[in-house]
Amino acid sequence: MEYDFIVVGGGLVGSSIAYGLARQNYKVAVLDGGDRSFRASRGNFGLVWVQGKGADFAPYAQWTGQAAGLWPELVAELANKTGLGIDYQRSGGMHFCLDEAEWDERVQEMEQVREHTNGSFEYEMLNHAQLKKQIPQISSAVLGASYSPQDGHVNPLYLLQSLQQGMDYHQVDYFPGQAIDRIEAKQGGFFAHSTQGILSAEKIAICAGLNNRRLGEMLGMDIPVVVDRGQIMITERLQPFLNFPTLHVRQTAEGTVQIGYSHEDVGLDDGSSPSVLKKLASRAVSMFPLLARVGLVRAWGALRVMTPDHNPIYQQSANCPGAFTVTCHSGVTLAAMHAGPVAGWIAGNCELDLINHFSADRFDVSTD
Amino acid sequence: MKNHYELLVIGAGPAGLAAAAEAARLGTDVALVDEQKAPGGQIYRNVGAAGDRVKDYLGKDYLRGKRLVDELLQSGATYINNAPVWYLDDRLETGILVDGASHFISADRLLLASGAQERPMPLPGWQLPGVMTAGAGQILLKSAAMVPTGRLVLAGGGPLLLLIAWQYLQAGVKIEAIIDTTPVASLLQILPRLARALPAFDYLLKGLSFMLAIKKAGIPMYKAIDNLRVEGRESIESIHFSTVRGKSRAEISIETDTLLLHQGVIPNIRLPLAAGCKVDWDAQQQSWKVAKDIWGQSSVSRVLVAGDCAGIVGARASELQGRLCALESAHQLQKIDMEQRDRVAKGIKSSLQRQLSIRPFLDALYAPSKAYQLPHDETLVCRCEEVYAGQIRKAVRMGCVGPNQVKAFTRCGMGPCQGCLCGSTVSALVADETGASMEQVGYFRVRPPLKPITLGELADT
Amino acid sequence: MFRLIEDAGTDTVTVCIEDREYDVPAGISVAAAVLLCGVSKVRNTPVSGSPRLPYCMMGICFDCLMSIDGVPNQQACQVEVAQNMTIEYQQGAAELQQQG
Numbered sequence: 062m063e064y065d066f067i068v069v070g071g072g073l074v075g076s077s078i079a080y081g082l083a084r085q086n087y088k089v090a091v092l093d094g095g096d097r098s099f100r101a102s103r104g105n106f107g108l109v110w111v112q113g114k115g116a117d118f119a120p121y122a123q124w125t126g127q128a129a130g131l132w133p134e135l136v137a138e139l140a141n142k143t144g145l146g147i148d149y150q151r152s153g154g155m156h157f158c159l160d161e162a163e164w165d166e167r168v169q170e171m172e173q174v175r176e177h178t179n180g181s182f183e184y185e186m187l188n189h190a191q192l193k194k195q196i197p198q199i200s201s202a203v204l205g206a207s208y209s210p211q212d213g214h215v216n217p218l219y220l221l222q223s224l225q226q227g228m229d230y231h232q233v234d235y236f237p238g239q240a241i242d243r244i245e246a247k248q249g250g251f252f253a254h255s256t257q258g259i260l261s262a263e264k265i266a267i268c269a270g271l272n273n274r275r276l277g278e279m280l281g282m283d284i285p286v287v288v289d290r291g292q293i294m295i296t297e298r299l300q301p302f303l304n305f306p307t308l309h310v311r312q313t314a315e316g317t318v319q320i321g322y323s324h325e326d327v328g329l330d331d332g333s334s335p336s337v338l339k340k341l342a343s344r345a346v347s348m349f350p351l352l353a354r355v356g357l358v359r360a361w362g363a364l365r366v367m368t369p370d371h372n373p374i375y376q377q378s379a380n381c382p383g384a385f386t387v388t389c390h391s392g393v394t395l396a397a398m399h400a401g402p403v404a405g406w407i408a409g410n411c412e413l414d415l416i417n418h419f420s421a422d423r424f425d426v427s428t429d
Numbered sequence: 430m431k432n433h434y435e436l437l438v439i440g441a442g443p444a445g446l447a448a449a450a451e452a453a454r455l456g457t458d459v460a461l462v463d464e465q466k467a468p469g470g471q472i473y474r475n476v477g478a479a480g481d482r483v484k485d486y487l488g489k490d491y492l493r494g495k496r497l498v499d500e501l502l503q504s505g506a507t508y509i510n511n512a513p514v515w516y517l518d519d520r521l522e523t524g525i526l527v528d529g530a531s532h533f534i535s536a537d538r539l540l541l542a543s544g545a546q547e548r549p550m551p552l553p554g555w556q557l558p559g560v561m562t563a564g565a566g567q568i569l570l571k572s573a574a575m576v577p578t579g580r581l582v583l584a585g586g587g588p589l590l591l592l593i594a595w596q597y598l599q600a601g602v603k604i605e606a607i608i609d610t611t612p613v614a615s616l617l618q619i620l621p622r623l624a625r626a627l628p629a630f631d632y633l634l635k636g637l638s639f640m641l642a643i644k645k646a647g648i649p650m651y652k653a654i655d656n657l658r659v660e661g662r663e664s665i666e667s668i669h670f671s672t673v674r675g676k677s678r679a680e681i682s683i684e685t686d687t688l689l690l691h692q693g694v695i696p697n698i699r700l701p702l703a704a705g706c707k708v709d710w711d712a713q714q715q716s717w718k719v720a721k722d723i724w725g726q727s728s729v730s731r732v733l734v735a736g737d738c739a740g741i742v743g744a745r746a747s748e749l750q751g752r753l754c755a756l757e758s759a760h761q762l763q764k765i766d767m768e769q770r771d772r773v774a775k776g777i778k779s780s781l782q783r784q785l786s787i788r789p790f791l792d793a794l795y796a797p798s799k800a801y802q803l804p805h806d807e808t809l810v811c812r813c814e815e816v817y818a819g820q821i822r823k824a825v826r827m828g829c830v831g832p833n834q835v836k837a838f839t840r841c842g843m844g845p846c847q848g849c850l851c852g853s854t855v856s857a858l859v860a861d862e863t864g865a866s867m868e869q870v871g872y873f874r875v876r877p878p879l880k881p882i883t884l885g886e887l888a889d890t
Numbered sequence: 891m892f893r894l895i896e897d898a899g900t901d902t903v904t905v906c907i908e909d910r911e912y913d914v915p916a917g918i919s920v921a922a923a924v925l926l927c928g929v930s931k932v933r934n935t936p937v938s939g940s941p942r943l944p945y946c947m948m949g950i951c952f953d954c955l956m957s958i959d960g961v962p963n964q965q966a967c968q969v970e971v972a973q974n975m976t977i978e979y980q981q982g983a984a985e986l987q988q989q990g
Contacts, residue, residue, distance in 0.1 A: 464949070464968075466970065471948060478917070480896050480900075482895065482896050483895065483896065486895070546946075546948070546950055547946065556940065556942065556953075558930060558931050558941050558942060558943035559891075559943060560945070561943075561944065561945050561946070561947070562945065562946050562947075564946065564947070564948065565944065565945065565946055565947035565948070568947040568948060568967075569892065569922055569925070569947060570895075572918065572919070572922065573894075573915065573918040573919070573922040573926070574894055574895050574896040574915075575892045575893065575894055575895070575918075575922060575925070575926060576892065576893060576895050577891060577892055577893075578891045578892060578893040579891035600895050601895075663930065663931070663941050664930060664931075664941070664943070686891045687891060697950075812945070812951065812953060813952060814937060815935065815937040815938050815940075844952065845952035845955075845963075846950060846951055846952045849950040849951065850946075850950070850951055880949075881965070
């Protein structure tokens with residue numbers, strides 16, 4: 062076999078895993094899509110987000126907590142190897158509550174996550190007055206917020222670039238503009254037939270976002286990927302005013318304000334729609350009235366790679382051992398986990414009990 | 430202003446003016462929407478209000494615009510000014526911004542006539558205050574009766590550069606030098622096209638007369654130059670270049686206060702792309718063109734395109750294309766039958782043929798210079814986000830195979846102009862570095878808003 | 891550096907550019923007006939603080955951004971001068987305006 066690993070997909074997930082494997086001195090090839098591929102990574106909001114994750118699924122709460130803990134190390138390591146700044150800030154994050162019902166529900170969720178993580182998840186509920194001290198421009202329409210010091214944000218595109226340069230640092234062979242025709246499991250390894258030709262490897266990791274279903278099938282894996290469109294918008298540059306990322310409004314290091322987001326079931330359509338743009342703008346202005354006179358520079362849609370229960374899938378093929386699929390929509394938050402423990406799990410040198418909870422088998426309707 | 434029209438025309442340049450007027454006369458319920466205060470687009474900018482003295486300097490071609498404007502205003506078409514189109518998608522919902530309020534207009538047919546823009550001419554120092562486009566000089570002349578004072582240099586190539594030099598001469602403006610960056614076309618290339626261009630001989634004569642006037646005025650003209658760059662600290666102070674003649678090379682420096690640049694014009698394809706129209710790369714014109722038939726029908730069933738926004742054809746041809754679009758849309762909307770359409774179109778088509786006959790000649794004579802399509806590493810490509818050509822080349826070498834990936838990693842194209850001034854350069858650089866064709870490389874994805882809108886205006890839609 | 895070629899006698903308006911008053915022809919754009927008045931820049935860019943003057947005059951380059959009547963990041967070539975208009979340089983990124 063030419064390679065130890067082929068990673069299909071060069072987005073945040075594929076790049077994290079390829080980097081993690083190459084860092085362990087494995088010979089890795091990455092097959093990536095083209096300039097116009099859907100690329101969920103381009104629609105990422107940039108949150109390194111802990112609060113609220115896994116309130117209804119304990120393993121995910123623990124998984125996310127671990128991922129966030131590994132983040133600072135990954136940042137430092139990438140900075141050392143690539144010299145690229147990725148604007149990572151562990152600033153703490155806010156989730157706004159607009160009324161009492163939302164507040165109560167939020168408190169419940171926060172407590173559940175604390176329970177699932179044996180108290181290691183930290184949070185604080187802020188009432189309006191406390192919130193206003195931290196974010197003076199917040200409107201009176203916001204009752205309060207849940208705050209977690211463990212949240213942060215980053216430039217997702219720079220993170221991707223940094224991971225790709227990290228891949229280059231570790232001599233990953235990166236093949237862009239690829240379309241995969243088929244993948245065969247034979248002769249103790251895997252053969253990927255793509256635009257590039259035929260590449261062979263001992264093991265293969267499918268991290269191709271929306272293509273995971275089609276490619277997973279070729280290797281005996283049933284991966285239920287759900288397409289979910291999110292529209293986001295970005296404003297002109299502003300002087301810094303917002304020190305905390307929030308779920309729907311975040312000021313980037315450049316000063317632009319990123320505004321999100323929708324969840325839409327529209328199939329493979331990453332376009333915009335006036336009704337959603339209006340909704341997003343209204344919500345942002347109702348939270349931050351001073352944004353009313355701020356200019357919008359761009360609005361776009363991106364297709365999330367969702368699963369039926371919104372939790373990730375980490376699956377090794379039963380039929381073709383050595384073939385793996387990774388499906389998730391939080392490619393940023395989980396990046397350090399993917400580069401570290403998950404890459405190790407794929408390489409077979411990392412025991413990860415927690416990962417068994419994320420197998421695609423949990424979606425099987427049939428029971429034995 | 431209504432919510433719906435049978436035909437919505439976007440852009441009040443020659444194509445849009447003629448189309449809207451013609452459509453109204455054919456009984457179509459038509460609205461013409463334009464971002465400016467007065468009709469005329471860029472070429473006939475301010476033609477309604479321009480003073481007499483200015484008109485003398487601008488030449489009689491400019492006055493044709495007045496006739497078109499009058500034709501529109503008398504036609505019964507609805508004209509909506511100060512109305513930039515901020516939203517258009519492939520469902521053909523058109524969002525316009527009028528007096529700080531967004532309105533959506535639906536139409537049975539959409540006619541895109543958004544015109545052209547200057548081809549960007551990146552060179553070292555082009556971002557310094559005092560450097561502008563030749564088109565900007567024309568706009569100042571037409572809309573504000575202003576001309577450069579102090580020292581002035583013109584640099585670039587193309588009919589517009591000659592035109593503005595002539596216009597400035599008429600207005601008594603002193604020109605220090607004209608630097609012609611046009612690659613010298615071989616006679617073998619031009620002569621065959623010249624023969625075919627002869628039907629538009631009046632146009633050719635005009636070009637010749639401009640050149641004679643410039644020569645007579647004794648303006649120093651430099652050709653076959655290399656390494657053009659602008660120097661200055663807070664603003665332009667001088668330009669520098671090399672002239673090459675045979676084996677000898679001379680370094681020239683000219684101090685100046687204003688530099689006007691021009692490398693021809695390219696179609697402004699943002700609206701067609703937003704509507705989902707197919708575009709093709711034209712290797713001769715070195716620009717994207719909107720795929721369409723003789724009637725202006727694009728690849729999207731309810732969308733027609735006319736004028737320079739589909740492919741550079743010039744003002745006269747744009748007007749004729751607009752009329753053909755109006756005939757075709759009237760036919761599609763069953764206002765006229767095919768026989769009437771074809772009968773009226775006959776004369777227009779032969780006039781259009783005549784106007785188009787000069788294009789191949791002009792394209793060969795005024796080919797853009799590769800030096801400004803593939804600038805040196807130290808040249809600014811993205812003026813908004815201040816990204817240099819070297820950074821773009823590096824991103825491509827690191828694996829970016831297209832302009833959108835380059836944008837994601839360098840921020841080139843993320844600023845307020847959304848790639849208007851850097852898009853063509855980025856695509857050219859990617860093609861050059863990867864060896865791929867322009868068709869394979871593609872262009873920046875166009876997204877709303879197509880014109881500025883605030884969050885408050887959006888929230889109040 | 892620019893001058894008018896038509897005689898005075900057209901209507902004028904008085905505008906204030908960086909705290910100084912100027913009479914400029916009515917009906918022209920703010921970009922044209924500031925060029926006529928000889929400003930050395932209209933803004934300093936947010937990325938490097940470099941000075942810029944208008945470039946394209948037709949609304950596609952966004953280099954002519956100025957603060958007009960207190961509203962930042964306005965394309966000066968798209969706004970017509972008006973009596974008593976306040977025109978200021980756009981210094982880098984816009985401030986999130988305080989309600990006043």
